[in-house]
Amino acid sequence: MTRIEEAIKQSKFQDVYQKALVNLIYTANCLRDEQVRILKPFDLLPQHFNVMRILRGRHPKPVCPGEIKEVMLDKANDLTRLLDKLERKGLIQRNLCPTNRRKMDITLTQAGIELLEKMNHMMEQTHETLKGRLSEREAASLSHLLDKLRG
Amino acid sequence: MTRIEEAIKQSKFQDVYQKALVNLIYTANCLRDEQVRILKPFDLLPQHFNVMRILRGRHPKPVCPGEIKEVMLDKANDLTRLLDKLERKGLIQRNLCPTNRRKMDITLTQAGIELLEKMNHMMEQTHETLKGRLSEREAASLSHLLDKLRG
């Protein structure tokens, strides 16, 4: 499955914009499916992984759900139960913020950090494959086009 | 929100590949959210819309669920209930395939065709905005890079 036409068995598109949009959605779905596959043994979803990476980015400083939601790739309007799961699995800790009791202080536990390492390691392989497919210039160009598309 | 760094408030990425991947997921989420917003008044989701477009592509020839699933942008492993909903809303018709009674013949109803027209029309606006942001060359280039990325 290389070109989008073969992938979704459609030989002609309305125009080149339509084609790019369809291709973008399709490609993102492929990447997501691959990530789901990698995370499955850990019983986590991309959303959980994304939250853990956000937490690691500020570790050991705690982050509150509101701040997490702000920077999530896919804003969860259901963050509470997403965090519930991570807490049940012992990957994060929830503490009342001492300065503002409306907020919760969320931090990765040691177990969370270690699991994240493992997951990152497994993602590395996909990452390496990608490097073989696009040059640095092309990756940068792709990013730039996506920025333009969002306006 | 233009550049991905501002969008998710992260100033540095591991490398340009990581950045492109994150940007791709984020951008696809934006497009999906926009589509969800447009479809909301019709009480349909992108998956439903995708199925209807597939049906229209072959109309008036019937298509069976297996063929639909094959070309969906996001393969639904739950196509039955997805079709249930479209049928409840009178947008599609389900008939036993006369030559193979394992299969179902799915076709758009007249109401389905008309609703699809309306939805397409509403999507046109987004489509026009896009044309202002990317040249035809850029759109083609984006599509090409996505093809390469998938390998």
Add this chain to the structure above:
DNA sequence: AATATTTATTTGTTGTAACAAAATTCGAAA
């Protein structure tokens, strides 16, 4: 022809997403 295998769809179950509304706490204004 009878049985097994494969194909195609449906059903059951569980977890997650979307949305609205509730609950709690903070900060500001009267």
Add this chain to the structure above:
DNA sequence: TTTCGAATTTTGTTACAACAAATAAATATT
């Protein structure tokens, strides 16, 4: 300080997604 409004998270509810298993019909095998 009491009240009001805003900020923050949680809860309730419904619909959707993922996965496995079940059903049913066609095809192949013996």
